[in-house]
Amino acid sequence: MVNFEASINAIKAFLPDKLQHPRVGIVCGSGLSGLADEFKDIVIVPYKEIPGFASSTVPGHKSAFAFGLLGNGEGVPVVAMLGRFHPYEGHSLSSVVYPIRVMAKLGVKDIIITNAAGSLNPAIPVGTSKFFVVVQDHLALPNLTGMNPLLGPQTSFDLPRFLPLSDAYSPSLRRLAFLAAHRLQLKDSALAEGVYAWVSGPSYETPAEGRFLRQAGADVVGMSTIPEVLAAKEEGLNVMVLSLVTNFVVIPDTYRSIKDEVKAELAGKKVELPVAQVVSHEEVLTIGKEKAGVLMKIVENIVDSL
Ligand SMILES: O=P(O)(O)O[C@H]1O[C@H](CO)[C@@H](O)[C@H]1O
Numbered sequence: 001m002v003n004f005e006a007s008i009n010a011i012k013a014f015l016p017d018k019l020q021h022p023r024v025g026i027v028c029g030s031g032l033s034g035l036a037d038e039f040k041d042i043v044i045v046p047y048k049e050i051p052g053f054a055s056s057t058v059p060g061h062k063s064a065f066a067f068g069l070l071g072n073g074e075g076v077p078v079v080a081m082l083g084r085f086h087p088y089e090g091h092s093l094s095s096v097v098y099p100i101r102v103m104a105k106l107g108v109k110d111i112i113i114t115n116a117a118g119s120l121n122p123a124i125p126v127g128t129s130k131f132f133v134v135v136q137d138h139l140a141l142p143n144l145t146g147m148n149p150l151l152g153p154q155t156s157f158d159l160p161r162f163l164p165l166s167d168a169y170s171p172s173l174r175r176l177a178f179l180a181a182h183r184l185q186l187k188d189s190a191l192a193e194g195v196y197a198w199v200s201g202p203s204y205e206t207p208a209e210g211r212f213l214r215q216a217g218a219d220v221v222g223m224s225t226i227p228e229v230l231a232a233k234e235e236g237l238n239v240m241v242l243s244l245v246t247n248f249v250v251i252p253d254t255y256r257s258i259k260d261e262v263k264a265e266l267a268g269k270k271v272e273l274p275v276a277q278v279v280s281h282e283e284v285l286t287i288g289k290e291k292a293g294v295l296m297k298i299v300e301n302i303v304d305s306l
């Protein structure tokens with residue numbers, strides 16, 4: 001049973017006056033908890049100390065909030081989830097989005113949600129300058145087929161029952177992201193724009209699934225974020241999502257035929273069976289750690305210009 005008051009009281013007991021009302025919320029994706037390294041006057045609040053909170057079980061996700069001041073001058077009070085919850089861990093969708101609702105009730109107005117994602121778009125390669133995607137829209141097959149965090153009784157009758165999503169990703173925050181990249185003198189190609197596909201995971205995509213999502217219009221794919229976006233929008237927050245592209249999803253135009261290989265083998269030719277490229281969470285975390293610093297600078301710059 002949700003009890004926002006108990007959660008909020010437990011959190012506030014950790015915080016000095018200047019951090020009691022965070023203005024900006026940040027969600028750190030896989031390997032990206034280093035985003036909080038620049039916070040001044042940081043206070044860590046472990047999830048286990050907060051009634052109603054689950055704990056994160058995924059490597060690269062810490063089970064704690066970091067509160068602090070970010071940006072120039074006195075700094076803006078902010079809160080970061082150093083780890084998030086995913087439905088594939090066994091958490092209910094309402095537990096997955098509970099921290100987002102708590103951040104809204106603490107006073108957060110703008111939320112910057114980050115994630116690690118696989119690229120479905122050959123124009124968004126990995127390991128080159130183009131490594132972040134500002135999400136402009138999403139494709140959530142789970143939402144369309146009954147796995148929607150807003151299903152069920154509402155947490156408040158003040159919230160809209162039928163949430164419009166045609167404006168899910170704040171144009172003004174997205175503008176700030178591109179201006180931040182310019183100010184930081186990142187290459188023009190460092191920030192792409194694209195559509196994020198949400199899948200439940202925890203298995204990565206088969207080549208056919210990758211091709212399907214690409215043909216359906218997605219640029220990157222991941223196993224998180226969208227439930228958080230829906231809850232944040234329902235709570236009335238301005239939402240921005242930044243994806244760090246950590247790997248390519250293999251999408252062959254054609255499959256190499258094993259049947260043909262066997263025919264060649266039977267005809268006396270030496271054949272080598274194809275070895276597919278495979279993605280691993282270790283690879284995802286390595287890229288996350290490598291790029292967390294740049295992402296932090298973008299986030300800090302955005303916070304400065306709010
Ligand atoms: O979306 P985040 O939490 O950044 O993590 C991404 O990385 C993990 C897979 O490597 C999945 O959880 C996927 O969603």
Ligand SMILES: Nc1nc2[nH]cnc2c(=O)[nH]1
Binds near residue numbers: 203205249279
């Ligand atoms: N579903 C999915 N999630 C990811 N997270 C990081 N990379 C990937 C990927 O390739 N697929």
